[in-house]
Amino acid sequence: MILLDEPTERVCAAIVAGDLAPVRLAIVAPGGYGKTTVLERLAGADVRLVDDAHLLGDAELGELLRYLEDEQAQIVIATRPHPRRAALNQVLARLRGQIVLRPFDVARTKAFLEATGSPELAEFVHAQTGGVPGLVRATSELNLLRHELDHAGEDVVRFLFAAEAGAAADQSGAVIEAAHATGLLSPDGRLLPIAARALRELVPQPRQVALRRQLVQRQLERGGPVLPLVRPLLEAGLTGPEIGAAFEAAADEAEPALAAKLYEAAAKAGRRVGARWAEAVARAGDFDAALRLADELLAAENPRDREEGARVAGTALAHRGQLARSAELFQWAGTGDSRCFAAIALVGTGRVPEARKALDECAGTGPPTLLSGAVNGAARGIVESVTEQPAVALSTLVRAAEMLEPVSRRLLLPDSPAALGALVALHSGEAAIAEPLLERAIEAGALVARHRLLLAWIAMVRGDEETAVARLREAGDDLSPRDWLFAVGLRVGIARRASDLAALRRIWGQAREAVIRHPVDLFTFLPFGEFEVAAARLGERDRLAPHLRQARQLLAALGEPPLWATALHWSGLHAAILAEQPEEAAEHARALAAGAATGPYFAAMSQAAECWLKVLGGEVDPVAVEAAARALHDVGLCWDGARLAGQAAIRTSDRKVMVTLLDCARVLQGRDPAPTPGPARLSERERQVAELVLAGLTYKQIGDRLFISAKTVEHHMARMRQRLGAGSRSELLAELRAELEPAEG
Template identity: 35%
Template sequence: MKTLGVSLPCPLRESIAASFLGAADLSITDPHRRLVAGITGAGGSGKSALLDLAEERYRAAGVGVVREPAVLGALPGGARRAVIVDDIQLLDDGALAQLRSVIEDGSDHVIVSYRGWPRTPVLGRLADLLEQHHPPVVLGPLGSDDLRRYLGAALGGPVPAVTLEFVAELTGGMPWLVQRVAAGLQQEPGRPDPVPAVPRGVMDLLGYELDGVDAELRELLLAMAVGFAPPRQVPPVLAGSGASIDGLLARGRAAGLLLPDGRLIPLIRRALLAATPAYRVRELQYSLVDLSTGEGVPFRDVARKLARDGLQHPRVAAELVAAADAALSDAPEAAAALYEEAAAAGTDGLSTAARRAQAAAAMGDLDGACRILDHLLAQEEAPDVARAADVAASIWAQRGMLSRGAEVYRWLGEGRAGSSAALAAVTMIGSGDLEGAVRMLEGSAPGGSPTLRAVSVALMARGVHDSLGSSPAQALPGLIRASDMMTASGQRVPLPDLPAALAALAALSSGELELAESVLEAALAGGQGGPAAYPRLKLLRAWTALQQDKPEEARSFAAEAVSAPGALAPRDDFFLAALEVALARRTGDVPALVGAWQRAREGILRVSIDLYLLLPLGELLVAGARLRDA
């Protein structure tokens, strides 16, 4: 590979360099000491720089230095010298034999450097001999402390943590690449952009240097940059060439183009892709898709990389959608990212719209979910419409407008509801439409298998229905089981309300305070509904503590709800306002009661009262009567 000089010295691992140079100093000051050592590492790891430092030490002490391997066979006698030879892996067997003779027969100091490849038998025996005199000096990627010191010196001051992380990740700590990036940053002082970027000159320089890599190795590196995983996956041009892939990988590591574990260095990947014509990159990407799909196993990680690199391909898109679907209920954040990548790979956005809205709502992004649904439900033949209705109803419920969610399910109708019928029933009962709920349950064909989620939702519907009977407490067992199963499922699915919340409301209305507490604690411990549901559960836990005459605990739980990331949904904000009124009223704090009452009056304007909001409404009616403002 061609290399171009830069103004900065090559960085070294300080502890290793200090230890080796200390040994060199001892060999200078003690006439009975002789230093015979080998320095090994990949290209650009600092071997030559360390040899140069050793040469400086010896010359400064008046010790003669021999750097040319050609004169090894004719060294005259006399004072002890320092024989310093770089890159001995390039020497032929004869020159290596002469070097061995100098070590075995003379008193001269001998310091050499070599890469791990190529390693001929003669070089291997010489390395073994060197190790008998001194442990090998192994150079490799820089550690964080070395990187901090080097960049600080190069850039003239403390380096921001974001820059350190950027350079470490980009270069893998490989010294020669750290040197290139530092030199580029040095030429762009005072960049206004707080996010580091690779200077254009660095990319151009690397592209030029990589042009000097022989064709087979460059082809393998380019394939790795695209996403091939050799030796299991090899591009067609190399598969048919008879080239040794293991040998090429060894050459890449020895050249400092791969990390010690064989991975392609990120900066090398960027430079290769930037310096290669787009059509060649696309050819390799299509070959990788064919190879990956031909193996008959999921290739999600490869598909993600290809999509991020701009490849549009139906099989890549399908793989990403399948991966997103698998993650949707358990990890909506990951699913959202996968759906976005699938769109970049060419997936029709309408086909995944309901699922994308579900992911957004599960993450607490109600506005984003609404925007997706508005576009989807405006279509005459909207796909995945039952899921879209579930998400829309869930959002309306969180906004404190459960009746709008009931309208969504009436629009959906019994014929299309399927497995959503139970959720529709919970929504309709909560908004006062018991007859519609019964029609929905009786008119919908059962759908899906009896999973934990499906059974939980069915129990929710039955429990809410039973709570309207003459003995509401009879609904509690079913609602508690619904909560337990939803927690056990670990899924974050669109619901008009959490089963734990419904069970707690039923328990509180029945005076079963300890039961409400235990249900909520179990749901919180199990993460029911995910982070977006946390404030709802905490607010109900606060209300339970209030009913137990534990105002300080209630305040603490309310504070935890408010401190969760993101703003409270209108329904939860109304609960909080009513809770603050209740706390002020029970503690006799009239000024606080007046202030809380004003906030609650504003809050009630943002919601429409439903069955699941009767608890805070009742508190406001009592407080309003006290303040004569009901």
Template identity: 35%
Template sequence: MGAAAPAGAAAVGLLDGAPASIALVRAVSEDPAAPRAVAVTGPAGSGKSTVLQALLRAWRAAGADVVESVPGGPAADAVIVVDDAHDLPGDELDRLRLLADSPGARIVVAFRPWPRGRALARLAAVLAASAPPLVLGALDAAGVAARAVRITGHRLGDDAVRAVAERTAGSPVLVDRLLGSGTTTGVAPAALAEQIGYAVDAEDRRVVELVTALALGAPSDSEVLVPLLGLSDTAGSGIDEVDELVQRAVAAGLCTPDGAVVPLVGEAVRTRVPPARRTELRRTLAEIELERGGSVLAVARTLRGSGATGDRAAAVFVAAAAEAARSEHPDAVRFYAEAVAAGTPPLSVAAGRAEAHLVAGDLDGALTHADAVLSATDAVEADDAVRAGSVAAAVLARRGLLARSAELYRWTAAVSGERPPAAAVPVLIGTGALEEARELLGPGGFVPGRAPTLVDGADDLTARGMLDSVQGSPTAALSGLARAAGLLESAHGAALLPDTPAALAALVAVHTGEFDVASSVLDRALRTGLGGAPARPRHRLLLGWIALLRGATGPAEDRLAAVDADAGGRPLEPRDEFLAAALQVAIARRNSDLGALMRAWTRARQAIVRHPVDLFVLQPLGELVTAATRLREESWVAPHLDEATALLDRLGRPALWAAPLHWAQLQAAVLVDDVEAARAHTAALEAAACGSRFAHAMAVAAPHWVGVLENRVDPAAVEDAARGLHAVGLSFDGGKLAGQAALRADDRRAVSALLACARALQAAGAEVRPDVGGTSAHGSAGGGASTGTSGHGDAATTDGPSAGPGRAGTGTSAGATSGGRRAGTPGVRPAPAGTGAAGRPADPGGADVAGHPAGAGGAGVPGRPTGAGGAGVGGHPAGAGGAGVAGRPAGAGAAVPTRADPNGAAARSERGGPGEGARPAVPSLLSEREREVAELVVQGRTQKEIGEALFISAKTVEHHVARIRQRLGAGSRSELLDQLRRILDER
């Protein structure tokens, strides 16, 4: 037994990943004299010979007499080990069967699973009666990993193990060879490919042909393989011969049990097939698939780029293109191009190419090929003309040319002899052709007998939803459009529509104030890929528009930046560009950034020129109207505004679509103090108030804007109207109304209440960016807000009219961040009567500067009142020993607060002494409010713009800048800017 153990251990090392084989070898090593008759079966390369060699070593180590061939006579005490029994003649197999059936026999016979004649089957039956056969096959991941350690000396990562297992199909011999080649990924080394090629060539010629066909993409299907290989059997079908060849290939280790070629074997075979033979075989294979009506995609992909020409190759590519187009696969574009290169007349596939390019998002290519058909209608079939016309109509709609799109839908109907499709209804309504849309959806409007596909159902829901949006219930419209979007999630064809139901549903939802519904529909459309690549920018821009209307300019800006980045410098389609330009303008206007607004307006002017007016751009148009009024560029939008008015008149002025445009025009009238225009739009809004709760909220708020212009303010009613706007998602508009009304209010308590409301509402939808440094002197960052008034000049808020003569400007502190994004919490209650900043009592005897009262000793400095001993510097009172500096009272040993440690506690240990390793904190030269002002000064904002961004007056900003300059000792503006940049960078 002492000699058997080492032999068994060595055998185990050679059989890594084969536990059953290891168990057999160990059993022989532990009891070599025991009778044992075992069959070992498995395909070539599965390790049969390795098992036999391990058994031989174990028996020989025990001193047994071992015979490795079929004995010619009796062999009573000998151990018989025979490999490749499937190659033995019948008489020798019968002799082995008799030996295996004798008492006390020790015999092991290995053979492949095929061929298996009667003699081998009888032998296997006798061996199996003695003990279960040892069946060898593919290694699992653990077996591959174990062999990798033995062969390479180190462990492979999970991905590498998986790659080896997939390429070799777990074949032990291929695993060992691939691991031994020094590479597990990429092209197989030439030596390994040649080695595998020799093994393939050693098989029967018909097996080699089968493996070659499988390696070049043929399916393991007798309907394909029989004609491809030219096979036939006694029945004439060739199926039995195919089955036999597949079994032989599996037994040879070249194919997996399901008949697929082992990937590594396929790689080696493909490198050895001459190019001409490879092309011819693939072409023949494609023709067979084409004739039997099967899928030609896989074969056509292998034929692509081969240079194959002629009618047969062209027909294959056309069929592959059509098959890919049915599943909206982008390969359809390339297949059509290959078909033309192979000899297909370009005009015969131009309609299909147009559709394929549209699905792939190439609108230019789609329009080019569609126009080729439309320019030669006499030379094409009517179906191709209709198909090309529908593609062109969809493309032109996406480019904002709805009128031309409607004409094309009418033309396709005339060519086909039917009415225009339901997909034309949104286009007709979008251009004001309401009666035509009604007729199309009326009784008998559609030709009976058409299959009720998902796309047709979605088209019908979309059409009726759009009609409801102008003459029915907004809820019904939104419901129909949302259901249409849901139907198309599991269907193909959305890419061929002029607009997606998701986008239309979002537009209707936005016009009714249902922002959550709009966001949900668009998010789902993006997740499911509704409408394909061409619809993605539109869906993302609409999400940005929703964020903007809610007051969240940060997320809106992020959405816009992502769309522009994905475009990679290429221009967006006109429809998308119009929305993107309006979004950029709106963000800049809400951030009170005049420089950014002027840059955005340059982009907007180009978008305005390229995109005519339709129903679906009225809200972005309204934003451009307001911006143009502010920039005194009204002439750029006047023609579009006239077209919009005419369009709404043709549609009967539907409240859902008209109200937001009147609201935008009201805002423009407010900017220029045009009371008459404001009254006219107010009247229009009141007339549309019953259209939706969105329109009702605007109708309630509109008269208060007229009151602001006429210096008539009802504080309680204004606040209710502002909160009504917030309730339908217009938080920014509500905050602006409350802020402007505060400038016209006479009562200090009303001013405070309206300003608190303004701050709360404008912060409600905004992106909150917490101040990681802690809190300001009075209140938490972003949440605490102080209010007050200044008798020094007028205050200004975003886009509002100037305060009237003699009125006190109003300053507020809202924890604003740079760029006009304000942090805060909706629902902030106004300060009690008689209070000033942060709820502290106002000092009637002193000027309230920047929202804080003056102290008894002098003017109030932001942060706290001045102390009796001297002017408070940096927002804190002076200490007894001198002026307060660096945001803390003067005095030895005082803990210094920093942004990371507001309480100065880091400088002390738990016992109250200096903390270990503590470094002196950098003192803050500016208060929180002064830092906010400084950030905007460095950005180049004017005093008026800073006041608008921070809800303080321009005069208050001037005071802040003067104090900052004095404190820093800056002698010039450039020196002041240099010092402020350094201070802000140190933060």
């Protein structure tokens, strides 16, 4: 049953009642609009009814013309807008009006579905069918469209396949009109979704393949895009020069994962696409497959293939964390850009003289493209990071990143200037510069996971655990080995900063695996630093010792540049503190003092290190501690500043100093030091215990400070857990933080 709109219903009722005599009307609409149903509604009227007039022959149309010579003769003629032969036009010209049929709106679609007992959602069905009544009916019985497709001409069906792919069709106006007359196209020429489904399911597969191949060939000849036309042919197992060229052309238009499949199909069809195939596979993140393909290229006879194979292999190895081997391959590739990438990798593995030579060789060896300018700038910035002031290196890297942004999406890069710039910024306390750099790189679509992980790192060192966790989650789980190292480092760092020892133990297995799989290089000091502190916390320092020796040796080979050395000595200081190794801690403090003149960031860390040593020795100067803690906060190390103040607080026997420093720690964490107003859920003693627990003190240390036993502290914790309804220690710590924070308002 087709539901007619109200104006059409009124016209039909008037015709049946004889109120419009003489009736001489046309119904001109594409297939599926309900012409036949209108005629059925008029079956009781004293009117001649003619359906499908576009299919009548000249003799039949001539008979209609003779019938219409009588001005009182009544007739309603239904026809499609195409084909329109001259004789049919003569018949229509003798009529006096037209019944206009319109597609359903959503309300009429819903009414039809309810009347026919179909369960489909009206809005979905309307979107699929464009509201064409016959197509709405076909949503529950697609086979109703088979007759339409079986009787459409070859040119029309080919046009419909072209419309499905959004491709320009080289067809005559008559074919286009005939295609629109099927009712399968929207008024603006787009194939309706249900029609696309009918093409895929009702047109025999051999006929589909043949028509698509014809369209592809025509599109190739005119130089138009072919990806939408070629994509459905991927699974057809086609071979031969023509289809191979089509797969290759489509791959050039596709995103990496699909491009890799299309290049593989092109290769099976006999095309020489090895280099582009390997690059697409690498850009899709399958570095094992990329290395296999690149290895085949390295053994090829063609010098260009060998060069491209070395470039792809060097890039894949960089993502796998094997910078030394990556540098060798980039040097062997010999192009200007590859030498720049080699220079970056050489610095990362401690070989500065070789890096300088590679940098000199990569200048002026090719056209001055945005890529060449950007990678040259990135290489210079990394060399400057170990030879010049941090600000010089950071400025060079920022300019390189901005230069690359317009073209970065489609490039295969071992690393991005934005990521390298962000690392330099993180190592020099310039997170405010790193954030917009990384955000723009994400918008450009380059190395998105890596850039999100570095944004998460910035949030973590600021003490913004919620943002760090969210950005870590956004990076996803499909990570390269290098990105996975940073992701594990983030999880370790977040657990440590939350004082969640259980979570730290859970993640430590992954940290050990990441350390084994990933060699130490200059650009991995941040995660390795987190692992070092966590290892000390868990009593696992021996496992990490060989890797930390490699890091120290790398720093020595580079001449102990403060930019990179400071972070490693800072983590070493805290690992030594946790391991109760005062001499080792003092050694790291001296190293930090040696770099203090490099800038405010480095001076703040040196000042804090000196303060830490005094605190560990029992000397708690509240003025000095607060100054050092606030200096850390001001250079972006918010969590570290709060920790210094909190740890100093629990190591003093002076109650007033303890309260002052705990208040300072709260302020540096973004919390108000004032007591919580309103009815307290904790007693005064429980609040004291909670403050010290959150500051990181053990039960024994808390007992010593409050002159109670460790067992009593444990009882206090148990009562607080019960009162606050916490199901685990981590939940209790979260509840205690919330309880001790001021109420809003």
